[in-house]
Amino acid sequence: MAGILEGRVAIVTGAGRGLGREHALELARQGAFVVVNDLGTSLNGDGLSEGPAQDVVNEIVAAGGTATANGADIADFAQAKELVDQAISTYGRLDILVNNAGFVRDRMLVNAEEDEWNAVLRVHLNGHFAPMRHAAAYWRQEAKEGRTPVARVINTSSGAGLQGSVGQAAYSAAKGGIASLTLVAAQELGRYGVTVNAIAPSARTRMTEGPFAEAMAVREDGFDHMHPGNVSPIVAWLASAEATVSxxxxxxxxxxxxxxxxxxxxxxxxxxxxxDAAEAGPHIRQLLEQSVAPEPVYGA
Structure with missing residues (x-):
């Protein structure tokens, strides 16, 4: 498979279904060797299955590409290292990391339970940090040894993390954290030949087809604007050597x-x-009048 990623090695987390699956297929279509990571969990993070990841690998191989499956829990620090090590040992290098894995446990704030909050932040925030930390260590060592990489990280934020979303406090907080993490990582890793960007995709997946079913419908002109595959070409471009933005x-x-x-x-x-606290009000109100109002929270 020749394309803009020919010969490059990529990891895609949460690649068994939805957006991650489409990313893996597109990267392979563009010539990348892909490590397809997925735990095979349910929408709320329960259960394990090797099937989804292997199914995507089989699809890539059947189309003439190269891929291997991985079932690591990317929020576990040690398992995330094993994922990075697998890519390097299997294909001799690592060039691209697409952090995509996640799930939702939506609750209004007053009904949210601590374990639900912790679970969502763990898979999204820890699940971005851990693979990126181990990939970055590898790339830094490569740079120190005179083999400065042309490496790319594409994280997955969300409109919920940028504008907020009613009923999704944990998810919004995690996705907002990912956007900030992206900014920091871009600055810290640039010296090693690594760019770090994030996407905020809108697409029909297991996480969106329920609460946002109406918005996910196919348009009257026939264009399925919410098909997850629409997002993946931009991910592939951000993963290419041409994409120097960070x-x-x-x-x-x-x-x-x-x-x-x-x-x-x-x-x-x-x-x-x-x-003086008692005199602050008029000054603050004047500044607010001069400022740009934030966009409405989704669901407000």
């Missing part, structure tokens, strides 16, 4: 790509001395 978040839906501008310094006022 530290950005790309919102993707159908044929639309939007570069998120994130937090920026807005209007400010420096009194030159300590504030």
């Amino acid at each position: 530290g950005r978040v790309f919102e993707i839906e159908g044929g639309r790509v939007c570069i998120e501008e994130g937090w920026n310094h807005g209007p400010s006022l420096d009194l030159g001395h300590r504030w």
Whole structure:
């Protein structure tokens, strides 16, 4: 399979279904050797199965590509290292890491349980940190030994993490954390030849087809703008040597790509001395009038 990723080695986490599956297929279509990682869990993270990952591997191989399955828990630090080591030992190198794995346990904040909160943050935040940490250590060593890589990390944030989403406090917090993690990693890893970006995809998956079923419908013109495969070509481009951009978040839906501008310094006022709480109100209200209002929270 010749393409813009020919000969490059990629890991895609959570690649047994949905977006991850489409990413793995597209990267392979573009010539990458792909390690397909998936625990095979249910939508809320329960149960284990090697089937989904192997099914994607079989599909890639049947189409003439190269892939291998992996069942590591990417939120477990040791297992994440084993995942990175598998890619390197199997294909001799690692060039691309696509952090995609995740699940939801939606609750209104007043009904959220501690174990649900911890589980969502674990799979999303730990599940991004751990593989990236081990991949980064490998790339840093490569750079130190004079083999500076052309490596790419593509993380998965969400509109929920950027604008917020009612009923998804844990998921929104985790995805917002991933966006910030992306900014930091981009700055820290650039010296080693690594770019780090994030996507905020809108697509029909197990996590969205229930609560957002109406928005997921095929358009009247016949374009299935919510098919998860629409997102993957942008992921493939970000994984290529051509994509030198780093530290950005790309919102993707159908044929639309939007570069998120994130937090920026807005209007400010420096009194030159300590504030008096009783007198702060008028000044703060004036700054708010000068500032750009945040976009509405999803579901508000």
